Amino acid sequence: MSSSHDTHAAHGAASTHGAHAEKKSLRLTLHVWRQRDPNAEGKFATYKLDDVSPDMSFLEMLDVLNERLIAGGEEAIAFDHDCREGICGACSLTINGQPHGFERETTTCQIHMRRFEDGQTIYIEPFRANAFPVVKDLVVDRSAFDRIIAAGGFITARAGSAPDANALPIPQVAADAAMDAAACIGCGACVASCKNASAMLFVSAKVSHLALLPQGQAERNSRVLAMVEQMDKEGFGNCTNESECEAACPKGISVSNIARLNREYLRALASSD
């Protein structure tokens, strides 16, 4: 996969001046997971596309396929997507066995077809985890993440009660570290890529973000206990520290957050009343 990546990057750079006509279209075979509803049996359906522009994004390629399906009276493939800028976290898809595909720190919506080879076969599956049940085709239910946040992923601050924003200086290093963790887009690729379907990276990013800031101290212990408890309730697996989540994370969230989560958890256990 990485070799095709390189050749196509070179190809892209060579055809710089917007001379789109020079770029050859791609022929692709897609095996796409189709599943009518959560209770239905799913299976792969095979589609062939023979004129995929290398300038298309991956989702635009699916748009084109969907247009054809609709024209032929078939139901379009359902997939989640929204901003198509890599920030909302709606898009998912496991592409050839890898959540968000093979490019590092890239969401599915930001993958472009020039990274694929002519004649390639692509498997497209939903994110798979029991805590993320399939809703339809490639759409999964990630509301478990919302429930984890509702359990404790916040700082209690009523509108109107906040002190002046500069009343509490926060060292730049702490602010930056909090921002690194806060960059999580909640897409769930960490869960999807983890062999154990563990949500530790997601939970640890939120816990870290808030634990690193002075504003987050008051609820520091109760937060981590409540979030971990909810995480366990949702049926995610356990972390076995293989770091696949970090490698799959489109925002490059570090597993050092998981160590921090563990630390925060032990600390909270030790100090809880």
Place this chain on the structure above:
Amino acid sequence: MSVTGLLLIGFLVVHLAGNLQLFSDDTGEHFNAYAEKLKSFGPLLYVAEFGLLALFVAHLALGLRVTFENRAARSQRYALDRDRGARSFASSTMVVTGVIVLVFVIVHLLDFRLREMSPDGLAAMVVRRLSEPAGALIYIVGVGALGIHLSHAFRSAMQTLGLNNTRYDVPIARAGKAVAIVLGVGFALFPLVYFSGAKHSTHSASVRAAVPSTQQRSLADEAVSSRASFESSSSGHSEEQR
């Protein structure tokens, strides 16, 4: 798992240190004396052994639970499943290496702990066993699996205990590798040496005769054991296994 795992690593370190006494003389006297000294703890030894067994069983039980929970977290597998190169051979085979180590430990206990002591001493028993091709193979495979298991285990345990962070990650990862190599290679030395015939304990010295000469070392051992009860139990157990 991390706590039981790290304690078991602690035991292994002491165990290896004890075993190295096999190399400290040609007769095996030191080693046999060390074994006798541990035996002399009497009922305390059984307590320690029981503790070690509990630790091992707990590690096993937690491992089983984690494995089953993790399997249950994804009942529908991917049709095509590719990782992104973050997981290592060791990390992806923890269950396999764990099972190999379990089988190995049982064999090991049958060999040296649950069998009647040979009149020519424990050292001689060890040498005989490790000189056989089957024995050497079992021991090499067993400790090899252990080494692989440990190469993920140490860093993983540090991560789980929250002792890792971006600054310590590289040193901890290196320490993990070092632990795996020292223990893996360290234990592998015995079958390698005895099977290849590089060192033979030809005459079995009288075990009793050795006791006074090792008194000093035993005192040192006691000092270690009083610091960490589990470690003391470990060292006790280690000897009994021979």
Place this chain on the structure above:
Amino acid sequence: MSTPTATATNSKLDSKCPSGPLADRWEKHRFDLKLVNPANRRKFHVLVVGTGLAGASAASSLAELGYSVSAFCIQDSPRRAHSIAAQGGINAAKNYQNDGDSVHRLFYDTIKGGDFRARESNVHRLAEVSVNIIDQCVALGVPFAREYGGLLANRSFGGAQVSRTFYARGQTGQQLLLGAYSGLMRQVGEGKVKLYARHEMLDLVVIDGIARGIVCRNLITGEIKSYAGDAVLLCTGGYGNVFYLSTNAKACNVTAAWRAHKRGALFANPCYTQIHPTCIPVSGSHQSKLTLMSESLRNDGRVWVPKAGDESRSPDQVPDEERDYYLERKYPSFGNLSPRDISSRAAKQVCDEGRGVGGSKMSVYLDFRDAIVRDGVDAIRARYGNLFQMYERITGEDPYRVPMRIYPAVHYTMGGVWVDYNLESTIPGLFVLGEANFSDHGANRLGASALMQGLADGYFVIPYTIASHLAGRKFGKVTAEHAEFRRVEQEVRERIERLKNASGKRSPDSFHRELGLLMWDKCGMARNAGGLRQAIGRVRELREQYWQDVKIPGDAANLNNALEHAGRVADFFELAELMCMDALDRNESCGGHFREEFQTPDGEAKRDDANYCYAGAWEVDASASSLAWKLHKEPLVFENVKLAERSYK
């Protein structure tokens, strides 16, 4: 109440703006507003539609106050609302930089930036509460950028002459939304907000003239269900996707606001559309949306096109004397940093002259060559590394070696549902917040002001002004069993059936693309009367055709993206006509509305304050046999600023 013809009347439009000195108005108004007794609040049920910055902040602060709240969003999680994509920052008149900023200056900049087409009272209130927003966000844990000493960092943004923009890397919108979302989820966890994700509001229910609830479709099961309440808050964002291609997220739509409009809420200034100058150009007919490149790139990049129209050399082969750095040439004092509307129009102009670059000839260069020579490639990488990487990922071109290509794209819509000072629409009990309303940005929005407005409305305006309705009017309880709910539900079902049963051949998406192209062409960056008339005719034809020829496979009782989209496209078709009518009515150029007939000799926008200093609010003419509107004018009174020409020369 309304005149039968499309002539002006303002009888419907009571802005309820307080009088007196500008700076005291909000304070005075808050005192005059009734309060709801804390013990009674939980008896009032507020329906909040949309969970972006405005919706999430409103829902959480109303729940904090003790109201019983239900929140609805079409996304799978409130955290994914499109506020998340805002990059640049959020303005606030904190004056932390001691550079002369003040509430009054932010007020003035916003009024001027909006080309004097917004209400003074509203804009001043926005500037006043801007300072509280930053406090609130920091308290919620938003990791704003900081200086070494730990104090908050600011930057100057969008041509402002003071540094008042707070930011969190290039992800300010994301961080603000996650802050508001966490507050909302806390209330959900405590049971004070009931959350309905993947629910789309498809109609508004008005009983005895008061908004009493909504009808939603559960996007997973297709179930049509009513929700009754005592007030409805629309926080549903803008309608930029009427152009098909825009920087908006794919799900952004006008349906909730439009359904409210069809039920009687007036829709104001629909023609005010903001076009952002620095977007990645269209690469082909497959293009599904446009990606914004941060405006900050214009700090170091120089915008140019070849002087000659038939240039075929690669950009590095074009010598400087054959390049036209047109922004620097036309606007020497602001140069490449000229405001959004001006830069956008200038790009369109050179492309229309045939001097555009790229395969489609519909883009201009944004060249970092000189900046790289001046500051070194490492400095440029440190500043823009992420953006360059994103550009390369999308286009396959390396901006360190080849100039970026950019083109303007629809970004934000200033128009929206007409609201008074209380953010209440012309339907009592229906409040509209954030981009969905028309209120604060006039004809053009300044950079970093959208986030400010969304949060101002949700955290610091609606918690007070909602009481004007809840405590100020007498109305009984209704439940979703009321006959009117049944009737509206039935209408919603019939509409879905009609779409579903159209035995056509074309997908909703193909119609949407066609509509978008038409709108971009005739009602985009530059408009003229002839083109707008043509567009109105064509929109009507297409709309007719749409209901006949659309095709939606699949099932209405299941997740069906095509069906969802079809309903939204149907509403875009109606809105498109109104946008063109509004643009046709406004015989002047101002902000995001540029009429080619009304420009100065050197091609700048020419306002007509004598005749068009009003907000144009359109009412659906219920008496007409087909879709028609009546225009109401709310005169804009400027007592505190002097109307001046916006000059950036």
